[in-house]
Amino acid sequence: MTAIFITATGTDVGKTFVAASLIRHLRQMGRMVDAIKPIVSGFDPKQAAASDCAILLNALGLPVTAEEIDRISPWRFRAPLSPDLAARREQRSIDVDNVIAFCQSAIEQRRDILLIEGAGGIMVPLDENRTILDVMMALRLPLILVAGSYLGTISHTLTALDSLYRRDMNVLAIIVSETPGSTVPLDDTVAAIARFADPVIGVPRPRRPTGDAGNTEEASPFGRIFAPQGSQAPRRVEQGAPMRGPRPPGSGR
Secondary structure (H helix, E strand, C coil), X not given: CEEEEXXXXXXXXXXXXXXXXXXXXXXXXXXXXXXXXXXXXXXXHHHHHHCHHHHHHHHHCCCCCHHHXXXXXXXXXXXXXXXXXXXXXXXXXXXXXXXXXXXXXXXHHCCCEEEEECCCCCCCECCCCCEHHHHHHHHCCCEEEEEECCXXXXXXXXXXXXXXXXXXXXXEEEEEECCCCCCCCHHHHHHHHHCCCCCEEEECCCCCCHHHCCCCHHHXXXXXXXXXXXXXXXXXXXXXXXXXXXXXXXXXX
16 A cells, blocks of 8 residues: 655646546556645636546546535635635635644545645645645655646756755656647657656657546556555666665766
């Protein structure tokens, strides 16, 4: 049994798309999966069926009801802004300690695999002093870092990795989610980042209806992270060296 935190280099890079695809992949392998996204900005109750919460619930095979949305995403804000600014628009604030406690409770109650999707990028502010990175540091879960394939993502990804490594965070994988309309080929972006990190997995956007995304195990790239039974796959080990995660950018060879 495990819990994994899914974070990203920034907002709108495909974090929820990747989380939903991973949920479907694990369910196809017979695993019991749950997911939470504690903080959501840009949430319109009138369009809840199109929200990130709904995408996760659909992937989990659960109904998109007010009760389920509240269960997985208790901190919801209307403005599509960073969580601290979105909360301020509503004369509210985010108690980061309560967010951490909520995540810890979900971890303790999980039956098998729990995915926790963060908000925005790795250092999006939650209040006057703390960011989502403070939540990740408190939980100390293995991380999946999601990046886009847009022009500029290589620097953004390596900068994010540097911030995570300086805090001794465990990055399971970097997943590059194809950016719609990008002029940079997905494979080129993956190859460039893979010179500095391992594993790097490219996830193309579906060329068929979105509801089918990740619905076939053959099409899923996530076997590089999880073994066929759904347990975490062993990381690549270099001869005579400890098990290697991604290299800190700028560390040389």
